[in-house]
Amino acid sequence: MTGVESSKKDLATQLDQHSDFFRENVYDIYKQLRTQCPMVHSEKWGGFWAFLDYQDVYDAEQVAEIFSSGAGKEVPGVEGSLPFIPIDYDPPLVQDYRKIALPFFSPGAAKALEPTFRRLATELIDEFIESGEADIIGQLTTPLPARWILQMLGFDESNWPEWVELIHSTVHDLALDPEKSGAAAAQIYANISTEIQKRRTESYGDDLLSTVMQAKVNGEGLDDMQILGYAFLMLLGGMDTTSGLTGNALVRLEEQPELRQRLINEPELLPKATEEFLRHDTPTQGLPRIVTKDCEFNGQRFAEGDRVLLMFAAANRDPKMFEDPDRIDFDRIGNRHLAFGAGPHRCMGSNHARMMFQVMMSEILTRMPDYTISGEVERFADAGSVYAVRRLPIRFTPGPRVGGDGAPAAAGTAADTTREVQAHVGKA
Amino acid sequence: MKVNVDPQRCRGHARCIALAPEAFHFLDLEDRAEADPDAVNRVDAAVLLEAEQECPERAITVEREGAKS
Numbered sequence: 001m002t003g004v005e006s007s008k009k010d011l012a013t014q015l016d017q018h019s020d021f022f023r024e025n026v027y028d029i030y031k032q033l034r035t036q037c038p039m040v041h042s043e044k045w046g047g048f049w050a051f052l053d054y055q056d057v058y059d060a061e062q063v064a065e066i067f068s069s070g071a072g073k074e075v076p077g078v079e080g081s082l083p084f085i086p087i088d089y090d091p092p093l094v095q096d097y098r099k100i101a102l103p104f105f106s107p108g109a110a111k112a113l114e115p116t117f118r119r120l121a122t123e124l125i126d127e128f129i130e131s132g133e134a135d136i137i138g139q140l141t142t143p144l145p146a147r148w149i150l151q152m153l154g155f156d157e158s159n160w161p162e163w164v165e166l167i168h169s170t171v172h173d174l175a176l177d178p179e180k181s182g183a184a185a186a187q188i189y190a191n192i193s194t195e196i197q198k199r200r201t202e203s204y205g206d207d208l209l210s211t212v213m214q215a216k217v218n219g220e221g222l223d224d225m226q227i228l229g230y231a232f233l234m235l236l237g238g239m240d241t242t243s244g245l246t247g248n249a250l251v252r253l254e255e256q257p258e259l260r261q262r263l264i265n266e267p268e269l270l271p272k273a274t275e276e277f278l279r280h281d282t283p284t285q286g287l288p289r290i291v292t293k294d295c296e297f298n299g300q301r302f303a304e305g306d307r308v309l310l311m312f313a314a315a316n317r318d319p320k321m322f323e324d325p326d327r328i329d330f331d332r333i334g335n336r337h338l339a340f341g342a343g344p345h346r347c348m349g350s351n352h353a354r355m356m357f358q359v360m361m362s363e364i365l366t367r368m369p370d371y372t373i374s375g376e377v378e379r380f381a382d383a384g385s386v387y388a389v390r391r392l393p394i395r396f397t398p399g400p401r402v403g404g405d406g407a408p409a410a411a412g413t414a415a416d417t418t419r420e421v422q423a424h425v426g427k428a
Numbered sequence: 429m430k431v432n433v434d435p436q437r438c439r440g441h442a443r444c445i446a447l448a449p450e451a452f453h454f455l456d457l458e459d460r461a462e463a464d465p466d467a468v469n470r471v472d473a474a475v476l477l478e479a480e481q482e483c484p485e486r487a488i489t490v491e492r493e494g495a496k497s
Contacts, residue, residue, distance in 0.1 A: 099457060106456040107442040271446055275482070334481040342484050346439045354446075 015042035015050060017075070017285065017309065017384030018175035026285070026383060027326070030314040039300050045076040045175075048307040050286070052314035054321040054338070056298050060289065060310055061343035064090045066297060067289035067308060069345065075288055075307050076175055081185070084233040085226050091344045093217075097226075098348060100215040101234070104152060104208055110351035113148070117359040120144050122403050125367055132398035133374065135391055136250060136364070141243040145356055149238025153231060154207025155195060163191075167239040172380045185232075192231045196224065208234060242353045244283030244388025246360050251389065252281060252328060254373045259328060264365050270358050273330045277357075279337035280328050282313035285387050287341065312338045313387065368396040430491040431463040431476055437487035444479040444488060451476060463488075 011032055016022060022029060030052055033040050038053035051057050060067045068090050071083070083089070086097035103109065124143055128134040146164050150157040169184035195209055204210035212230045215222060222230065253260040263273060291306040302308075316337045317325040340347035347353070364371065375393035380386065431451065433444070440459035444452040451471040452461045468476065473490075480488040 095459075098459065102459055103456055107445045107454050108456065275443075333478070336482060336484045336486075338484065340441065340484075342441075343439060346441060351442055 009036075012036060012040045013043045015040055016044040017050070018045075018382045020381065023379060023381065023383035023387070026313070026387065027317060030311070030317060034314070034318070039298070048075045048288075048309060049302070050309040050311050050314075052311050052318070054315040054318040057310045057312060057315040057338055058342055059298060060308065061338075061341060061345065063297075064094075064344060066292055066295055066302075067310075068292050069094070070290060072305070073288040073290035073307055075309060076178075078174070078178075082189075082225055082229050082232075084236065085222075085229040087233055087345060088229070094344050096217045097230070100212055100217070100230070101208060101348065104211075105348045105351060107351045110355040113352065114355055114359065117144065117148065117356050118363070120147060121359050121363040125363060126401040126403045129367060129399045129401060133393070133395045136371075136394050137243060137247050137389055137392045140364075141246040141360055142239075144360060145242040145353075146239045148352075148356070149234060152207065152238075153195070153209045153234060154205050155209075163188075163235065164239055166191075167235055168380070171236065171240055171385055172382045174382070175384065176382055188232060188235065189228055192228050193224075195231075196227060237347070237349045240386050240388065241283045242349075242356050244386050245277060245281065245353065246357055247389030247392055248281035248283065248387070249277040249357070249361065250364070250371075250392060250394075251373070251377055252277070254371075256328065259330070260365070260369075262330065263361070264369055267362060267365070269330050270362060271354075272332075272335075274354055274357055274361075275335050275337060276328055276330055276332055278339035279316045279322070279332075279335055280326075281387075282316050282337070282339045283386050283388055284339070284341075284347075285313040285383060285385065286311035287345075310341075312341060367399055367402075368394070371396040429468055429473060429476065430493060431465075431468045431480075432489050432491075433461050433463050434487045434489070435460055435462075437485045438483075439485050439487075441484050443482045443484065447479045447482065448475045452479070461487075 011029065015029070015033070034052050038051070039056060040050045040052065042048055042050065051060060069088055070090060071088070086094045089097060121140065121144060124140050128139055134140070142164055143160055146160040147157040150160055150163065155163075166184045166188050170181050170188065173181040173184070196213065199205070199210055199213060204214060209227075209231055212222065213227055253263070263269060286309040289308045289310060291302045291304060291308060293304050295302055316322070316339060319325050321336070322332070340350040371394045373392065374395040377389055378391040380388050380390045433452070438460040440454070440461065442454060442461060444461050445454050448471055450464075451468045452463055454461050473492075476490045480490045
């Protein structure tokens, strides 16, 4: 952080959440800027605000009539992009369109999926457990959520590597290589269109895409652009953030072995530890809003069209809200973190993210309790949207495979998941 | 012990469901939690207070009845 002390103003005006400097110093930057002004204005990317304090982020989440999720909020701007649904709608539409998928994402649905997640984790770990080494991101924390969301949508889960690459490109190349990101997005739209056509010419199933295609909101079905935007958002949510959280937590457990030992000794702590990792190592650093009218908010003037980043990760380290915020404390009381946002846009996949994280962590701590990071912790270059590990080589004492004698667990998984979710949705 | 979940504030984070599944239930299609009035008296007060303190929307209030306890 050389030179930062002498140029705090520059740190604010030159704030660039997509830069290497941001990724490497993210929590130091928040700390420095917070002491200066918790509502920061940067001149980068055509100018934008960033809210760092918990109260400002929380309050802004509650007033969508001022801080809208509508078009034009992205930093940098994205030309000609379709809205993602329901996240790019404001109330009351956001709630109307969320309803379609709510039964798939309820706490009960997540709980019903625990055996499926565990089977998937067992199968993925079996593939490398005898070797004593793995890229745990590429071989477990990426494929598990990706394969599940593809199953949920009714897509062929064996294509997960292609989907993951496309989704990663749309997210992480957006600011730094917009052409590549745009091409990836176009390919995703084409792939989803194929799935839509397949259902129209053959038949609808019990999957989430079929459900979205047949849904009615205020008496009207969704048009094709809306169906595409809905499916795209489900893929985005499923393929990036949960792996990000797990990778971040695995790095922390390497840095602080006493925390790892505690989780091994007291596995019942995992739910509380999950909330603390969400707070301390938030994957989704922030999301943008656009100001709808000239106004004053929490003592600051804003103009219509101003773009504002709500920095959840910074809010989660606000010392006014969290005592000793930079410390990971599994016994923390009053952990009202904003890792999933708040208000009408609260992350719809939060229950599943928690469940997948807990299954992966408990399987790792049971089967590879002595893992050590054996190479460079490689992060995605652009941390501005999702702060996540891209590659994490580990070594551990080899162990035995534990899945049923070579039985292809994957073959049963898709059908099982659909049955489990449908059983639950049927009850809802 | 009286527990209330404000339906206007609750946004379905489900932190209370994870902490005290005996005391709260989730309305899937409304995306929000409700306190179960019969169950709350069978649940450890400390757990209910924790649910109150962990709710990101401050939607949960726990009242001790009278000054008996």
